[in-house]
Each structure stands twice: as structure tokens, then as C-alpha cells.
Amino acid sequence: MEYLKAFRTLECTYEKAPEIFCAKYDQLRSEEMKEVYSQIYKPSDDTYLLIDAIYADLDNLVKSSPSRCLEIGPGSGLVTTTVALLLQKNYEEVYKNMKFYTLDVNEKASEATLFTFAQCNDLPESKIETITGSFNDYNNKEDEKSPDLQTDILIFNPPYVPCTDEEMEEALEKKDVSAAWAGGYGGREVIDKLIPKVRDFLSPTGIFYFLLIEDNDIYDITKSIIEAANEGLLEDQPKLTFEPIMKRECLGERQVIIKFYFE
Ligand SMILES: C[S@@+](CC[C@H](N)C(=O)[O-])C[C@H]1O[C@@H](n2cnc3c(N)ncnc32)[C@H](O)[C@@H]1O
Numbered sequence: 001m002e003y004l005k006a007f008r009t010l011e012c013t014y015e016k017a018p019e020i021f022c023a024k025y026d027q028l029r030s031e032e033m034k035e036v037y038s039q040i041y042k043p044s045d046d047t048y049l050l051i052d053a054i055y056a057d058l059d060n061l062v063k064s065s066p067s068r069c070l071e072i073g074p075g076s077g078l079v080t081t082t083v084a085l086l087l088q089k090n091y092e093e094v095y096k097n098m099k100f101y102t103l104d105v106n107e108k109a110s111e112a113t114l115f116t117f118a119q120c121n122d123l124p125e126s127k128i129e130t131i132t133g134s135f136n137d138y139n140n141k142e143d144e145k146s147p148d149l150q151t152d153i154l155i156f157n158p159p160y161v162p163c164t165d166e167e168m169e170e171a172l173e174k175k176d177v178s179a180a181w182a183g184g185y186g187g188r189e190v191i192d193k194l195i196p197k198v199r200d201f202l203s204p205t206g207i208f209y210f211l212l213i214e215d216n217d218i219y220d221i222t223k224s225i226i227e228a229a230n231e232g233l234l235e236d237q238p239k240l241t242f243e244p245i246m247k248r249e250c251l252g253e254r255q256v257i258i259k260f261y262f263e
Helices: 001-008 019-028 031-037 045-056 077-091 092-096 107-120 165-174 187-203 216-232
Strands: 070-074 099-102 127-131 151-154 202-213 242-248 253-261
Touching: 031 107, 031 202, 045 077, 045 202, 045 242, 070 077, 077 092, 077 099, 077 107, 077 151, 099 107, 107 127, 151 187, 187 202, 187 216, 202 216, 216 242, 216 253
Parallel strands: 070 099, 070 151, 099 127, 151 202
Antiparallel strands: 202 253, 242 253
């Protein structure tokens, strides 16, 4: 019930990140990168909702002096690039200590992200590390070879569209643009794999911005993330909690940004 109440009181703020940050993406469709950009997820309403929500929450995002930002599934790299630019312009001291990481199964997304980051503004390449791979391969305690990847700011706009088992298998195998939307049964297959890992991806003061659509059953996903993250914690240890911070309806799809953080 507590979960449902939080969602009911959510108001749409429709606060927009300054156009300048997003508009530059249009300049990127150069001949040089045309081929790469045809194989990745093109920034869409969900991308801009994520950007708007992070922009609206920027003052809170910087409170714990973050030094690492990781975006899972960056696609074009527009979200990470915009976050970097917003910090550079508004919180220079925080920006100076920040490093940006991205992790995508699609190698073309890593390529596009690096290009977007370098082209959009004066951000040096040394500020970003693009990794091609799946979040499934990180933070697996039972596998010694699995690397740890912890971050202060975690961002993910996951593949959430329901699809058949065949389509899901194809996306997992090809790791191409289909991996951007194919969410399997109920649109939940990729999302469900992340649920038990959220806490491990976050530093003790970490914040996670997660885009979901109501058809995925946001209440169930949120509850599952909170329960998994807080299981076995001692009373005085910080607990993960959440707040739905922005929502928007696009072509009948109700998209929501949930912010997870420790209190
Ligand atoms: C909906 S797109 C979002 C792209 C971009 N963040 C945006 O908002 O425009 C989802 C992205 O997640 C990537 N992806 C899918 N499964 C993944 C996984 N297991 N690990 C890492 N990235 C994944 C896809 O390749 C795609 O780039």
C-alpha cells in the first residue's frame, strides 16, 4: 500500500532540460557516423524524460559529491553526455572529480557514446570510459572472475517492450538495435535480472535513476528492488528507498522515472 500511495501522489513537473543540451544531437548525424547511428537506439521520448528528470533533480544529485556516474545501456550516449555537460556548467567543482562510465551490450552504442561525448561539447575523452558488455557479468559474488563495478550515480533506460521468446533470443544473440527494445515476457526479462544487483552497483551514497513503463508493473519492480537491497541489513545501516520523480505519457505509453537512494 505504501508503494501505491507514493505513485498516486506523483505530479508531472515537465521541467525541461535546456534545449541546448539536447538539440546538439541533431548535429551528430554526420556522414562519418551514419552507419553507427543506424545501429543504435535513437534518442526518443524516454531518453528526453530521463534527461529532464535528472536535470530537475540535479541539486540532490550533487549533494553527496559523486565521483562516478555509470549509465547502463547508453545507446547514443546522449543522457551521459548531457549529465556531464549539466554538471560542468552548474557544478564545476563536482564535475572536476567526476568520471563517466557506460556499459552497453551493443558495441556500436559504445562507439556512438564516445563520439557523442567528444562532439557535443568540450568534454575531454579522458572523462569517459565506454565498456561493451552486459551488466549481468558484473558484481557476481559467486563468480570470482566477475569484476566489481560500483557507482555513485546509476542510470538505466532498459529494454522494456514485451516480445516473444524468439525475438528476445535474437536480441541477446545479435546484441544490435533489437537489444534496445526487446524486453521479453511482460517486458521484464532484462529488468528482472538487474533487480537483485541494484545494491551491488551502488556506493553507500549512490543514487539510481531508472526509467520504467506502467505496463512493466512498476509497483512490483520497485518493491522487489527495495526488498532485495535491504534484505539482511542491520537496523542502523542505511536502507534503500525510492521516489517516483517524473512521469509522462507518450503515445499511450506511461513512462515513469523512479529514483532509488539511501536514507
Ligand atoms: C531503450 S535503449 C536506451 C538507450 C539510451 N540510454 C536512451 O535513453 O536513449 C536500451 C539500451 O540498453 C542496452 N542494453 C540492453 N540489454 C543490456 C544489458 N544486459 N547490459 C547493458 N546494456 C544493455 C541496449 O543495447 C540499448 O542501448
